[in-house]
Amino acid sequence: MPRLTLRIDFDNGSQIGHGKIRLLELIAEHGSISSAAREMGMSYRRAWLLTDELNRMFRSPVLETQHGGSGGGAARLTSFGHAIVGHYRAFEAQSMKLFGKQLAELERDLVDREHRPGGV
Amino acid sequence: MPRLTLRIDFDNGSQIGHGKIRLLELIAEHGSISSAAREMGMSYRRAWLLTDELNRMFRSPVLETQHGGSGGGAARLTSFGHAIVGHYRAFEAQSMKLFGKQLAELERDLVDREHRPGGV
Numbered sequence: 353m354p355r356l357t358l359r360i361d362f363d364n365g366s367q368i369g370h371g372k373i374r375l376l377e378l379i380a381e382h383g384s385i386s387s388a389a390r391e392m393g394m395s396y397r398r399a400w401l402l403t404d405e406l407n408r409m410f411r412s413p414v415l416e417t418q419h420g421g422s423g424g425g426a427a428r429l430t431s432f433g434h435a436i437v438g439h440y441r442a443f444e445a446q447s448m449k450l451f452g453k454q455l456a457e458l459e460r461d462l463v464d465r466e467h468r469p470g471g472v
Numbered sequence: 473m474p475r476l477t478l479r480i481d482f483d484n485g486s487q488i489g490h491g492k493i494r495l496l497e498l499i500a501e502h503g504s505i506s507s508a509a510r511e512m513g514m515s516y517r518r519a520w521l522l523t524d525e526l527n528r529m530f531r532s533p534v535l536e537t538q539h540g541g542s543g544g545g546a547a548r549l550t551s552f553g554h555a556i557v558g559h560y561r562a563f564e565a566q567s568m569k570l571f572g573k574q575l576a577e578l579e580r581d582l583v584d585r586e587h588r589p590g591g592v
Contacts, residue, residue: 353483354480354481354482354483355480355481356478356479356480356481356563357478357479357480357481358476358477358478358479358567359476359477359478359479360474360475360476360477360575360578361474361475361476361477362474362578362579362582363473363474363579364582364584366582408583409582409583410581410582410583411581411582411583412581432581436578439574439578443476443567443571443574446570446571447478447563447567450566450570451563451566454559454563455480458480458482458556458559459482459483461530461531461532461552462482462484462486462529462530462531463528463529463530463531464484
């Protein structure tokens, strides 16, 4: 089944897409930015910069951190952070429900992978 | 008004997103890959590789080209290519119609740009 990924571009230049949302979900799951970064194959620095960007993006913070040893301490989503993740996943689920049939039709028009000598 | 951008990931690894669709639209408009590339600030080589990928992606070609001088000749979308662009833009328009209100609410939670000293 094809997958639909959404990116939201706000008027002020802020963006939310699959990467930031996945990072927030993994932080919620692991309670740590460094563990979430590791699972995404992302550097701790990159993950930290993304969470910092997310925390400055909205009037309310998206996550709360407690500084710990090397590699960062504990981190958890605020209720607003959980709401952002929930909105995004709801948009995604509703889109798939709406467009799933048309996407599946498009997929039937794809060339089979084994017939695409130079294809990705 | 926030903007929603969609990316479709098919099971075989093929992707269609805003960049490829915009390139197809500009090729349809200008009748040339090189003019479309120029308008997107993209190299001719990159644009050509993307159109080649699109043409190998589906059972039917997405665009037809006539080789010309340096910088490439004429190019036009096939009816299938127009259909792909149409599907994508319809998904986008329907998503905005559905989620526009919620997105506008999210936007109201954004920090004003002038209040974000380190923001993007």
